[in-house]
Amino acid sequence: MREVAVIGFAQVDYPRSDDDEVEMISGVVARAIAASGITKKQIGFTVSGSCDYLGGRPFSFVTALDAVGAWPPISESHVEMDGAWALYEAWVRLQHGDIDAALVYAFGRTSQGDLGNVLATQLDPYYLGPLWPDAVSLAALQARAMIDAGVCSEKQMAEVARARRGAGKGSGTAATTGGVDELLAAPYVASPLRGHDCAANTDGAAAMVLATGDLARRVCQRPAFIRGIDHRIEAHALGVRDLTRSTSTELAAKKAGALGRRFDVAEIHAPYSHQEILISRALGLGSDVAINPSGGAFGANAYIVTGLARIGTAASRILDGSAKSAVAHATSGPCLQQNMVCVLGDER
Amino acid sequence: MNPCAVIGIGQTKHSTKRDDLSIAGLVREAALRALEDAGLGFRDIDAVVIGKAPDMFEGVMMPELYLADALGAVNKPMMRVHTAGSVGGSTAVVASHLIQSGIHERVLTLAFEKQSESDAMWALSPKYPFQPPLVAGAGGFFAPIVRSYMRRSSAPAEVGYMVAVKDRQNALKNPYAHLHMEDISLDTVRASPMLWDPIRYLETCPSSDGACAMVLASEGAAKRSPRNPAWVRGTAGRIEPAMFAGRDQVDPRAGRDCAADVYKQAGITNPRKEVDAAELYVPFSWFEPMWLENLGFAELNQGWKLTLEGATALGGDLPINPSGGVLSTNPIGASGMIRFAEAALQVRGQAGAHQIDGARTAVGHAYGGASQFFAMWVVSSEKP
Numbered sequence: 186m187r188e189v190a191v192i193g194f195a196q197v198d199y200p201r202s203d204d205d206e207v208e209m210i211s212g213v214v215a216r217a218i219a220a221s222g223i224t225k226k227q228i229g230f231t232v233s234g235s236c237d238y239l240g241g242r243p244f245s246f247v248t249a250l251d252a253v254g255a256w257p258p259i260s261e262s263h264v265e266m267d268g269a270w271a272l273y274e275a276w277v278r279l280q281h282g283d284i285d286a287a288l289v290y291a292f293g294r295t296s297q298g299d300l301g302n303v304l305a306t307q308l309d310p311y312y313l314g315p316l317w318p319d320a321v322s323l324a325a326l327q328a329r330a331m332i333d334a335g336v337c338s339e340k341q342m343a344e345v346a347r348a349r350r351g352a353g354k355g356s357g358t359a360a361t362t363g364g365v366d367e368l369l370a371a372p373y374v375a376s377p378l379r380g381h382d383c384a385a386n387t388d389g390a391a392a393m394v395l396a397t398g399d400l401a402r403r404v405c406q407r408p409a410f411i412r413g414i415d416h417r418i419e420a421h422a423l424g425v426r427d428l429t430r431s432t433s434t435e436l437a438a439k440k441a442g443a444l445g446r447r448f449d450v451a452e453i454h455a456p457y458s459h460q461e462i463l464i465s466r467a468l469g470l471g472s473d474v475a476i477n478p479s480g481g482a483f484g485a486n487a488y489i490v491t492g493l494a495r496i497g498t499a500a501s502r503i504l505d506g507s508a509k510s511a512v513a514h515a516t517s518g519p520c521l522q523q524n525m526v527c528v529l530g531d532e533r
Numbered sequence: 534m535n536p537c538a539v540i541g542i543g544q545t546k547h548s549t550k551r552d553d554l555s556i557a558g559l560v561r562e563a564a565l566r567a568l569e570d571a572g573l574g575f576r577d578i579d580a581v582v583i584g585k586a587p588d589m590f591e592g593v594m595m596p597e598l599y600l601a602d603a604l605g606a607v608n609k610p611m612m613r614v615h616t617a618g619s620v621g622g623s624t625a626v627v628a629s630h631l632i633q634s635g636i637h638e639r640v641l642t643l644a645f646e647k648q649s650e651s652d653a654m655w656a657l658s659p660k661y662p663f664q665p666p667l668v669a670g671a672g673g674f675f676a677p678i679v680r681s682y683m684r685r686s687s688a689p690a691e692v693g694y695m696v697a698v699k700d701r702q703n704a705l706k707n708p709y710a711h712l713h714m715e716d717i718s719l720d721t722v723r724a725s726p727m728l729w730d731p732i733r734y735l736e737t738c739p740s741s742d743g744a745c746a747m748v749l750a751s752e753g754a755a756k757r758s759p760r761n762p763a764w765v766r767g768t769a770g771r772i773e774p775a776m777f778a779g780r781d782q783v784d785p786r787a788g789r790d791c792a793a794d795v796y797k798q799a800g801i802t803n804p805r806k807e808v809d810a811a812e813l814y815v816p817f818s819w820f821e822p823m824w825l826e827n828l829g830f831a832e833l834n835q836g837w838k839l840t841l842e843g844a845t846a847l848g849g850d851l852p853i854n855p856s857g858g859v860l861s862t863n864p865i866g867a868s869g870m871i872r873f874a875e876a877a878l879q880v881r882g883q884a885g886a887h888q889i890d891g892a893r894t895a896v897g898h899a900y901g902g903a904s905q906f907f908a909m910w911v912v913s914s915e916k917p
Contacts, residue, residue: 186634186635236594236595237587237588237589237594238588238594238595243586243587243588243589243656243657244587244617244902246615247617247775247902247903247905248775250772250774250775251774255772255773255774256773256774256777257773257786257790258771258772258773258785258786258787258790258791259771259772259773260769260770260771260794261616261770261771261772262614262616262623262626262627262770263614263615263616263623264612264613264614264615265588265595265613265614265615266595266612266613270612270613273612274612274627274630277627277630277631277634277636278630278634280630280633280634280635280636281534281630281633281634282534283534303594304594306592306593306594307593307594307595307596307598307599308599309599310556310591310592310593310596310599311555314593415610416610416611417608417609417610418598418601418606418607418608418609418610418611419601419607419608420601420602420607421598421599421600421601421602422602425602432608433608436608517595517598518595518598519598522598522601523598523601523611
């Protein structure tokens with residue numbers, strides 16, 4: 186495999202953006218390229234992630250192209266997935282050997298609708314979708330299964346939520362006053378989830394520049410090398426899955442070489458507190474790892490962007506020299522159906 | 534870069550409404566046929582790459598999540614591509630990269646659309662900034678472009694009718710094609726209602742339910758496959774913005790660049806001579822001559838002469854859309870992949886009644902958006 190590294194990353198988030206998609210993306214694309222040390226002309230492949238159902242219109246990625254300046258025509262692709270999977274496609278494309286740099290971006294404006302209900306349209310359209318279960322209720326089923334199985338408690342969930350909300354600096358961070366006992370006194374949103382257990386939805390965009398080994402070393406002081414990356418999907422129906430485990434994360438972690446490795450930082454894509462607990466276990470993380478020091482999804486949580494932002498945020502720690510190794514995780518689908526694990530490291 | 538081969542191809546019987554099948558049933562029909570062709574089962578597949586056009590077509594957001602079980606993708610990597618109308622082609626390109634990069638040995642790639650579940654006219658009428666909404670679907674968008682081509686090239690109206698007849702006659706030889714119009718003729722096309730001037734009803738693609746699947750394989754895996762492989766000799770994708778001053782929508786530069794890239798990879802210097810058959814994305818009849826020029830098969834404003842002379846007919850020296858093309862079958866998200874798959878069928882010698890004798894090199898092409906997204910591949914009976 187050719188070595189590939191993250192050499193530039195930028196993210197923007199708002200509680201509710203007045204900018205349109207093009208305005209959000211142009212800023213982060215310009216910043217990511219400026220930070221990378223290469224020029225736009227050196228980028229051989231561009232790939233994005235977006236979701237038509239956020240804006241309620243088809244082809245939302247088409248007009249977004251105006252933000253990257255696709256003239257003369259560029260080599261490009263698009264996934265209807267979290268930007269983390271766009272990154273995966275770019276990583277694959279960079280293995281070919283004919284190009285040395287790629288641009289990845291993702292955008293999502295959740296403020297245009299009620300995301301909990303919008304996500305109900307991603308369920309099996311014949312048996313589950315017509316019942317219209319909202320995303321928070323499905324996550325609550327998973328949290329309940331975990332509590333019943335003794336995997337976690339409401340108190341542990343509150344501790345996670347409190348810590349992330351304390352660390353998060355993004356627009357999604359709501360101030361949490363008081364201790365865990367006070368959090369546990371709050372009413373349920375969907376039992377056993379309380380408001381603090383659910384990351385707030387925000388609007389945002391992220392962009393990342395990737396380069397292969399030689400170029401990365403030439404232009405970047407501390408490239409964040411992708412040492413392993415893999416993603417796996419589970420069955421869709423909640424009833425056929427063990428919701429108290431994330432077997433796809435376990436498998437992806439194994440394939441990406443994450444198991445048994447020591448990390449300085451872990452960035453986990455968990456919009457609900459119990460999901461961070463579940464993914465930490467699947468990744469086999471010990472108490473010596475700083476988990477979601479950025480606040481994770483509790484800092485900023487723009488659907489489609491959050492997964493790519495986890496990888497970018499973890500990479501940023503290596504780029505700025507504050508960490509030598511990191512593991513990042515991204516998820517998609519109801520109750521963590523699909524998961525990606527990305528192992529990042531410095532020159533070692 | 535590692536060689537990549539097509540070792541299995543499967544399609545559904547395409548039709549207006551496949552109400553005998555769920556979405557999962559539809560994709561399985563194509564996937565199981567592709568696996569059978571390759572002599573494999575789901576357990577032999579390393580990863581699944583799926584594509585479709587906007588989720589609004591079925592009203593299911595990211596349907597690949599729900600389809601993971603039906604496509605045997607559980608515990609495997611699964612990706613979902615969406616590049617507008619070119620998506621069927623782009624999806625195959627992404628899948629081929631997973632083989633060429635050496636990451637996987639066998640990848641199942643599939644594209645589908647079940648347009649009967651929703652209203653494609655509505656879903657194809659996006660609102661662009663600073664433009665009044667057309668709410669006229671794709672035909673309303675492309676009609677002015679067709680008119681512009683007719684004016685520039687001075688081509689007679691007959692050319693459009695000829696393409697409409699030729700592709701429907703080709704479809705009669707393709708059991709999977711949606712439209713089987715036994716009585717199609719220049720007269721019936723000419724007499725059909727004007728839908729979006731200058732595009733007549735019979736010069737327009739249908740709205741179909743359908744899926745297409747391929748198994749792509751490494752050299753080692755291809756050696757063990759029971760039937761002739763089609764070797765991928767080049768893949769390319771190009772895009773340009775939808776609107777800007779001076780943009781040529783009749784002859785978009787992204788299409789020209791895409792073709793130049795893919796021919797270079799395949800070592801093709803004279804596509805007219807070196808390509809034995811091409812499956813081009815022609816949803817409205819006039820796009821045949823337009824793409825012949827854009828993709829380097831004819832000089833500018835001369836493409837219509839190839840059609841008029843019969844060069845693009847089944848017995849001509851450059852058969853275009855021997856399968857019947859998009860004009861005969863159009864499950865939008867799958868239409869690009871059907872082009873790629875039909876090109877592969879030709880060089881494998883497995884196209885049945887619409888087989889071009891001795892076809893060794895074939896082109897698959899797809900486009901989308903406002904004539905701005907392009908995906909192509911060149912396949913050959915010879916290993917690169």
